[in-house]
Amino acid sequence: MLESSWPLLSVLIWLPILGGALIFLLGDDKAAYARLIALLVSGLTFVLSLGLIIGFEPGTAAMQFVEKRPWVEILGVNYYLGVDGISMPLVVLSTFSTLLVVVAAGTQIQYRPALYLACFLLMEGIMVGVFSALDAILFYVFWEAILVPMFLLIGIWGGAERIYATIKFFLYTFVGSVLMLVALIYLQFQAQSFDILEMYGLGLPLATQIWLFVAFLLAFAIKVPMWPVHTWLPDAHVQAPTGGSVILAAILLKIGGYGFVRFALPIVPEASMELDWLMITLSLIAVVYIGFVAMMQQDMKKLIAYSSIAHMGFVTLGFFIIFEIVVRTGGDGALLALGGGMVQMISHGFISAAMFLCVGVLYDRMHTRMIGDYGGVAHRMPVFAGLFVLFAMANAGLPGTSGFVGEFMVILAAFQANFWYAFLAGLTLILGAAYTLWMVKRVAYGEVANDKVAALEDVDTREKIVLGALAVAVLWLGLWPAPLINIMEPSLAHLLEVVADGL
Amino acid sequence: MTPETFETPNLMLALPEIWMLGMACLILVVDLFSSDRDHTLAYWLSQATLLGAIVITVQTQWGLDVTTFTENYVADSAGVVLKVAVLLLTFLAFAYSREYLRERGMLRGEFYLLTLFATLGMLVTISAHSLLVLYLGVELMSLSLYALVAMRRNSPAASEAAMKYFVLGALASGMLLYGMSMLYGATGTLEITAIAEAAAEESRLLLVFGLVFTVVGVAFKFGAVPFHMWVPDVYQGAPTVVTLFIATASKVAAVGLFIRLLSEALGPLHGEWQHMVLLLAVASLLVGNTVALVQSNIKRMLAYSTFNHIGFIFLGFLVGTPEAYGAAMFYAVTYAFTVAAAFGVIMLLSRQGFEAENLDDFKGLNERSPLFALVMLILMVSLTGIPGTVGFYAKWLVLKSVVEAGFIWLAVVAVIGAVVGAFYYLRVVRLCYFEKPEGEGPQPVGSGGFQTVLAVNGLAVLLLGIFPGALVAVCMAAFG
Numbered sequence: 012m013l014e015s016s017w018p019l020l021s022v023l024i025w026l027p028i029l030g031g032a033l034i035f036l037l038g039d040d041k042a043a044y045a046r047l048i049a050l051l052v053s054g055l056t057f058v059l060s061l062g063l064i065i066g067f068e069p070g071t072a073a074m075q076f077v078e079k080r081p082w083v084e085i086l087g088v089n090y091y092l093g094v095d096g097i098s099m100p101l102v103v104l105s106t107f108s109t110l111l112v113v114v115a116a117g118t119q120i121q122y123r124p125a126l127y128l129a130c131f132l133l134m135e136g137i138m139v140g141v142f143s144a145l146d147a148i149l150f151y152v153f154w155e156a157i158l159v160p161m162f163l164l165i166g167i168w169g170g171a172e173r174i175y176a177t178i179k180f181f182l183y184t185f186v187g188s189v190l191m192l193v194a195l196i197y198l199q200f201q202a203q204s205f206d207i208l209e210m211y212g213l214g215l216p217l218a219t220q221i222w223l224f225v226a227f228l229l230a231f232a233i234k235v236p237m238w239p240v241h242t243w244l245p246d247a248h249v250q251a252p253t254g255g256s257v258i259l260a261a262i263l264l265k266i267g268g269y270g271f272v273r274f275a276l277p278i279v280p281e282a283s284m285e286l287d288w289l290m291i292t293l294s295l296i297a298v299v300y301i302g303f304v305a306m307m308q309q310d311m312k313k314l315i316a317y318s319s320i321a322h323m324g325f326v327t328l329g330f331f332i333i334f335e336i337v338v339r340t341g342g343d344g345a346l347l348a349l350g351g352g353m354v355q356m357i358s359h360g361f362i363s364a365a366m367f368l369c370v371g372v373l374y375d376r377m378h379t380r381m382i383g384d385y386g387g388v389a390h391r392m393p394v395f396a397g398l399f400v401l402f403a404m405a406n407a408g409l410p411g412t413s414g415f416v417g418e419f420m421v422i423l424a425a426f427q428a429n430f431w432y433a434f435l436a437g438l439t440l441i442l443g444a445a446y447t448l449w450m451v452k453r454v455a456y457g458e459v460a461n462d463k464v465a466a467l468e469d470v471d472t473r474e475k476i477v478l479g480a481l482a483v484a485v486l487w488l489g490l491w492p493a494p495l496i497n498i499m500e501p502s503l504a505h506l507l508e509v510v511a512d513g514l
Numbered sequence: 515m516t517p518e519t520f521e522t523p524n525l526m527l528a529l530p531e532i533w534m535l536g537m538a539c540l541i542l543v544v545d546l547f548s549s550d551r552d553h554t555l556a557y558w559l560s561q562a563t564l565l566g567a568i569v570i571t572v573q574t575q576w577g578l579d580v581t582t583f584t585e586n587y588v589a590d591s592a593g594v595v596l597k598v599a600v601l602l603l604t605f606l607a608f609a610y611s612r613e614y615l616r617e618r619g620m621l622r623g624e625f626y627l628l629t630l631f632a633t634l635g636m637l638v639t640i641s642a643h644s645l646l647v648l649y650l651g652v653e654l655m656s657l658s659l660y661a662l663v664a665m666r667r668n669s670p671a672a673s674e675a676a677m678k679y680f681v682l683g684a685l686a687s688g689m690l691l692y693g694m695s696m697l698y699g700a701t702g703t704l705e706i707t708a709i710a711e712a713a714a715e716e717s718r719l720l721l722v723f724g725l726v727f728t729v730v731g732v733a734f735k736f737g738a739v740p741f742h743m744w745v746p747d748v749y750q751g752a753p754t755v756v757t758l759f760i761a762t763a764s765k766v767a768a769v770g771l772f773i774r775l776l777s778e779a780l781g782p783l784h785g786e787w788q789h790m791v792l793l794l795a796v797a798s799l800l801v802g803n804t805v806a807l808v809q810s811n812i813k814r815m816l817a818y819s820t821f822n823h824i825g826f827i828f829l830g831f832l833v834g835t836p837e838a839y840g841a842a843m844f845y846a847v848t849y850a851f852t853v854a855a856a857f858g859v860i861m862l863l864s865r866q867g868f869e870a871e872n873l874d875d876f877k878g879l880n881e882r883s884p885l886f887a888l889v890m891l892i893l894m895v896s897l898t899g900i901p902g903t904v905g906f907y908a909k910w911l912v913l914k915s916v917v918e919a920g921f922i923w924l925a926v927v928a929v930i931g932a933v934v935g936a937f938y939y940l941r942v943v944r945l946c947y948f949e950k951p952e953g954e955g956p957q958p959v960g961s962g963g964f965q966t967v968l969a970v971n972g973l974a975v976l977l978l979g980i981f982p983g984a985l986v987a988v989c990m991a992a993f994g
Contacts, residue, residue: 038884083907083983085990086914126884148910152901159895159902162940166948174948178940185898185936189929192910196917196925 018078019062020092023106023139027056031132034125042124046116049128053106053113056135060106063099069497072096072505074145074208082149088205091146096502097272097353098142100495101265104360105142107484108261109135112254115368115477119375120168120252127168130160131254138262142269147195147205154266155188161255161263169250176243176250183243187233194226198278211277211509220282227275228286234267237327238297241320248316249380253371256312260319260363265356268326272349276330277506280513283331290331295435297324302442306449311373311380314450315366318406321439322359322414326352328436329421335428337511344427349503350496351420357495358405358413358488365402365481369395372474373454376467382453386460391467396455398470398478403451405485407444413488414443524582527589530571530597531637537563538630545623553623557612560626564605564633571597581643585705588643592843592992596640596770599847603763603854604633609967610858611755613960617865620665620753628665629759632658636763640770644704645694648774652690652735655767656683659760663752675751682734682744690731696724697779706779714782722786728775729790736768738824739797749817754864754871757813758857761820762850769846772831777839784834791832796924799825799931806938813871815938816856819897822935823849829928830912833919836993841911844989848904848978849897855971856893859886862968863956870956876942878951883958886965887946889972894939896975899932903979907986 030052034045068075074093082090094102112131120127137160140153158181165177195205202210215223233240244264248256276283283290298321305317329352333345372395373388374380389396405412408419418439425433459465470478488495525532537559545556575589575597582589607629615621635654642648660683664676698704700720701712713721730741737745749757776787802821809815823845830842863870863879870876880887896905909932916925958965978985 035884035888083986085983085987086911123880152906155900155906156902159891159900162943163891163947166944174944177948178937178944181940182933182936186930186933189932190926193913193917193922193925193929196910196914197922199914200918 019059019066020076020094020102020139020143021078023056023060023102024092024136024143026059026136027052027109027132027139028136031129031136034132035129037125039123039125045125045128046118049113049116049132052132053110053135057106057110060103060139063094063103067099067498069096070501072501075099076143077145082146088148089146091149091206092143093145094143096499097506098269100353100357100498101142101262101269102139104265104357105135105138105262108258108360108364109138111364111368111477111480112257114473115257115371116254117473122168127164127252127254130164131258134160134258138266141266145207147199147207147210149205150207151188151192151195155185157263157266158184161259164255165247165251168252168255171250172246173250176246179243180247183233183240187230187240190226191230194223197223207273212513213278214513215279217281217285220279221285224275224279224282224286227270227279231267231270231275232293234270235264235323235327236267236320237293237324238301238320239293241297241301244320245313245316248319248367249310249312253367253374256367256371257364260315260367261360264319264323265360268323268330268352268356271327271330272353272506277509277513280510283510284334284514287331287334290327291432294324294328294331295432297321298328298436298439299442302439302446306442306446308446309382311370311382311450311454312367314382314446315363315370315406318366318443318446319359319363321443322355322363322406325355325418325421325436325439326359328352328432329355329417329424332421332425332428332432333507333510336424340427344424345507346500346503347420348424348428349506350499351417351424353417353499353503354413354420354488354492354495355417358417358485361481361484361488362402362405362414365398365478365485366406368477368481369399369402372470372478377463382450384460385454385464386457387455387464388467389455390459391464392469394475395470395478398482399455400451401482402485403447405489406447408440411486411489413485413492415489416492521584523584523587524580526574527578527580527582528587528641529574530567531634531641533570534563534567534630534634534637537566538627538634541623541630542627545626548623551621552616553621553626556623556626557608560630561605561608563630564601564608567637568598568601571601585707586644586647587641588706589641590992592773592839593640593770595843595847595988595992596766597637599766599850600633600636600640600763603766603850604629604759606851606854606858606967606971607755607759607763610758610854610861610964613964614753614755614861614864618666618753625662625665628658628662632662632759633763636767636770639767639774642774643706645697645706645709645779646704648771649687649691649694652771653687655764656687659683659756659764662756662759663748665756666753669751671751672753675748678744679748686731686734686741689727689734693724693727693729693731696720696727700724706774709779710781713780718783718786721780721783725780725783725787726790728780729787729794732768732772732775733794735771736765736824736827737820738794738828739801739821742798742802742821745820746814746817750811750813750871754813754857754861754869758854758861761816761857762854765820765824766846766850769827769843773839776831777834788832788834791828792924795825795828795832796927797825798822798828799928803931803934807934809938810873811871812860812873812876812942815873816853819935819938820853822931823897825931826909826912826928829916829924833915833921835915835919837990838912838915838919840986840990840993841908841915843992844986845908845912847989848908848975848985851971852893852896852905852975855889855968855975856897858968858971859890859893862886862958862960862965865956865959868956873942873945874952875956876945877949878955879946881951882955885969886958886972889969890946891943892972892976894942896979898936898939901979902976904975904982904985906979907982911986
């Protein structure tokens with residue numbers, strides 16, 4: 012454990028939360044101040060979070076920036092924070108995405124802007140908390156608390172069907188998580204501690220592990236979301252405001268994937284191995300079937316939402332093929348699979364955020380998300396079209412973009428497990444290209460479809476900054492993923508050891 | 515109790531009740547000679563009485579475990595927690611009620627007196643150490659409450675509610691008394707420790723028979739399913755302030771009743787009553803929730819949702835370990851304060867000739883009053899059991915003791931109940947934040963003091979949710 016000299020993680024959690032409270036108190040009368048403060052707070056938080064990268068010691072799987080003090084002493088609950096190579100990149104992704112959303116919000120949101128920005132800052136703090144909590148109850152607190160601001164975001168600033176969508180979102184995720192709470196309480200009883208790391212290697216009997224796994228599966232699979240519990244996601248995405256969609260796709264889905272590596276794999280390894288066929292099947296269904304579903308969508312946001320489900324299928328596939336690889340080959344491909352899943356999470360964070368922001372750019376101008384209402388946008392918005400195409404290529408997994416790296420690693424690893432897994436997963440390269448590029452073709456190219464499109468103006472400076480930053484991230488991760496992989500590798504290798512010990 | 519064994523009671527130990535009684539009589543006299551239509555003096559005297567009683571209770575009883583009045587009265591830490599909660603809840607009820615009562619022509623000295631006597635009855639119940647004193651306390655509480663519900667004589671709904679409450683309450687008291695008489699018959703004593711000793715040895719048939727009636731009586735007082743039919747009508751029909759008082763303080767007192775009667779006196783029969791309480795808990799969790807889903811009146815909705823929470827409290831009871839009792843007590847106390855604030859918001863939005871009791875009256879509250887929309891959000895989130903608010907810790911503590919006792923399936927039933935609860939609590943949030951009011955919508959009215967206390971009450975739910983440690987420690991310490 013590497014203790015930190017000053018509580019960086021706490022600052023990253025509480026600075027945005029207090030900033031959000033301040034903005035709420037300022038109220039909507041002083042919206043300009045609210046925007047400025049939100050920008051400053053989220054910018055400062057992002058800059059500070061870079062300190063995690065700079066101060067991070069690579070080559071060790073130990074938790075870093077650790078803070079531990081008693082919180083509810085009589086019950087043994089600690090305020091216990093720390094990050095390793097798995098969670099640190101996700102923390103930075105959270106602060107980065109929030110900053111983008113705050114910049115992108117600009118003056119677009121006119122209805123109660125202070126509350127809108129306060130919700131995002133509150134969520135930022137909570138997200139950092141989810142990824143850095145090392146106490147099970149602390150984790151659960153952050154995990155559930157995030158529902159409330161998201162519920163408000165979709166419900167207040169969403170589209171026509173927002174109330175249905177937000178209640179569906181809330182209830183779906185709530186159902187999954189309450190069962191996880193029971194599982195965590197049981198684990199605490201077994202481990203005599205809420206320390207997540209002490210829940211590893213308990214050597215529970217297989218039958219118990221399976222029950223625990225089912226509880227975890229419900230919680231995390233709904234969040235990821237995996238087929239068939241994915242149906243809340245398209246509704247939530249379509250109805251959410253642009254910023255809400257970005258955070259939902261970029262971060263909230265990752266919490267599910269993170270849950271699998273932090274909880275399910277190391278705590279109940281035997282059950283994970285026993286049920287890996289189920290996970291692999293569901294992941295492949297997500298990749299292939301949802302890929303076809305995405306192709307048929309008329310609504311751009313819905314299309315991207317379905318493509319998110321398909322891409323997250325790679326994440327879960329990568330996490331759960333490790334058992335077959337270990338059994339077949341003794342191991343070296345397992346690290347590749349885990350790493351692929353993790354890279355895919357980060358990469359999807361960038362790409363989905365970019366895609367939703369692109370749709371947001373169009374929606375702000377045309378007030379429609381229907382593909383059929385567009386056509387020939389590239390003639391009027393050349394800069395935008397260039398960026399849009401880049402992100403679409405990344406979404407399709409073109410080499411040189413971040414979308415390629417993770418999927419390629421997972422497919423490569425899948426070959427070691429079973430040729431057919433790799434084959435089915437590889438279909439995504441065709442399907443992904445088909446649905447994404449087909450959408451781009453219909454929206455951006457061809458003749459100018461109607462007068463509204465003819466009147467479009469290209470992206471302004473603010474939009475250029477936001478989309479440009481994401482383009483840099485997508486290309487950087489696509490061309491030179493080594494720094495990220497170096498950060499993750501020791502932690503993932505350690506995770507594999509924990510899993511192997513538990514078998 | 516022959517003259518040889520008569521001891522001089524230690525009056526100091528019972529000082530909270532003596533103080534309450536003395537002050538209630540004083541207020542009765544003072545109010546009689548006061549011509550103030552607002553009864554300002556009675557109000558402030560009552561509030562001072564309650565605050566004084568809190569100080570006295572903590573000073574004289576915390577950390578003790580002794581009996582006096584020839585073992586009819588007990589002073590212990592668990593009692594202190596419950597009493598302080600009851601007194602604070604009464605304080606809140608008074609603080610929220612003034613405008614509401616004035617506008618409805620109910621601002622009379624009797625309101626304060628009856629409430630104070632009901633509170634006294636609760637304190638006596640909580641500190642009772644013999645069946646007779648227990649019954650005395652319960653009856654003092656109940657009779658005062660019947661009268662309070664009936665205070666709006668010209669309201670048919672209130673009269674009906676009072677009638678129902680009275681008839682069913684009397685039935686429950688009868689059950690309780692019948693059960694107590696059997697316990698007396700089986701053990702030959704009224705004193706709680708002696709009953710516990712006898713129950714551990716005696717032949718059990720008659721005892722168990724008495725136990726059944728006792729459990730039914732207690733379940734009636736709690737309003738647990740299937741002895742719940744009076745609750746929705748009384749909640750809806752009673753003036754909101756009285757509903758608040760019944761929904762909060764009397765529930766906390768019922769926890770005291772349960773602990774004295776079933777845990778202390780009939781503790782050796784835990785194996786027998788565990789199954790009964792289990793059935794009550796599961797029925798409460800399932801029925802209450804399902805029916806709450808379809809309510810359009812918020813007072814009725816809160817009434818039906820109470821069953822869900824009673825189910826959780828009973829889960830703590832049926833486990834029966836000291837931690838579980840502590841958890842149940844924590845649940846009851848925090849639930850009471852959360853619901854008190856919810857009724858406070860209802861009263862805040864009510865004005866003369868208008869009760870903001872339909873769910874639709876909450877539409878667009880965020881537009882009219884962001885602060886109280888936020889308070890309502892916090893309260894509903896807490897009742898749902900989302901972390902960040904105190905309701906989460908209450909649920910978690912209970913679930914923890916349930917899981918540790920091996921009843922994992924019960925924990926699963928309970929959390930599924932919580933999910934159903936989420937649906938109707940979220941509906942209130944939805945109305946406050948997502949919907950536009952029809953027309954103007956009720957504005958928050960009420961004095962600055964009322965609004966401040968209410969806001970503090972609401973934010974306390976949040977603060978206790980972030981720093982629950984102290985209150986948890988107190989509740990756990992109360993059971994050693």
